[in-house]
Amino acid sequence: MKQPPGLNNSDLTLICKLHKSIYGLKQASRKWHDKLTNTLLQIGFIKSFFDYSLFLKHTDIGFTTILVYVDDLILAGNDLNQITQTKYVLHKKFSIKDLGDLKFFLGMEVARLKQGIHLYQRKYTLELLQEIGFLGAKPSSTPMSYNTIIHSKSGIVLQDPTSYRRLIRKLLYLTRTRPDISFSMGYLSQFLAYLTDEHYKATTQILRYLKSCPAQGIFFPSNNDTTLQGYSDLDWAT
Incomplete structure (x- = not known):
């Protein structure tokens, strides 16, 4: 990074040290994924070795899965209490926006019916x-x-x-x-x-x-x- 305007420093060889990753840099996406991964691991999720964007959590009652694409997350499972708790933790950590039931993701549309789900x-x-x-x-x-x-x-x-x-x-x-x-x-x-x-x-x-x-x-x-x-x-x- 070049020195910002207004900095009274004659030594132009000095650079700026980043205390926080800047959006748009390659380091930013890596930092975000590391932080999200560590948060999910702390609350009991396990990263799938077959797909690193997939996280799984099994309990005695059921299971919960999270599929990650950059900063979009799909949360699914058969334990409603666990899903609610996961959303609470993520919102407290990252201030997420809950968009409700899944309807559109990466060009795929989802229609929820009483008979089932149409993808x-x-x-x-x-x-x-x-x-x-x-x-x-x-x-x-x-x-x-x-x-x-x-x-x-x-x-x-x-x-x-x-x-x-x-x-x-x-x-x-x-x-x-x-x-x-x-x-x-x-x-x-x-x-x-x-x-x-x-x-x-x-x-x-x-x-x-x-x-x-x-x-x-x-x-x-x-x-x-x-x-x-x-x-x-x-x-x-x-």
Whole structure:
């Protein structure tokens, strides 16, 4: 930092020592995360080693989770008293603003119903269609034409693949709530190194499919006994 105006000091080699991090510097975000992490650890939360922005707390009654994105926090759990206590501690420490039930987060929309929770990205989808110019396109009933075989050498090579790669990246973010396009996006993502007009044509069909159902997403019913099971094919030799 340069010396501020009005400081009567002829020695211009001296610098200023920061007693508090300044907003906008790289150190500021690190200091904030360290302070928030230490606060959560002190009240019994455990940082997940699989996702450092996720904090978990288990009690005899239930569990509480906190998902952190910069200075936005999602607080969830099945112990209302623990949630209330956590919000009280965070407000006392940081003077937080409680926005109520979760409705929008990182492009994802949340609709709470008596039957369950609907997670979707309608606003994100419509903005993407408008940006690409497909808001008025003819809808498609399927995300991919399964009669057409596409490979790495299909069609004519695109002169400027940058915009196409940006489109693929935005569509990949949609797969968080749209598993119906996961296979199509995974298939087309194989050809990012050698892009042709056939690949772009296949991508436009995904856009027209999204036009037909922009609000489709994932529904989590409130009454269900579904359990998740994961399997991994391990090689003991490695």
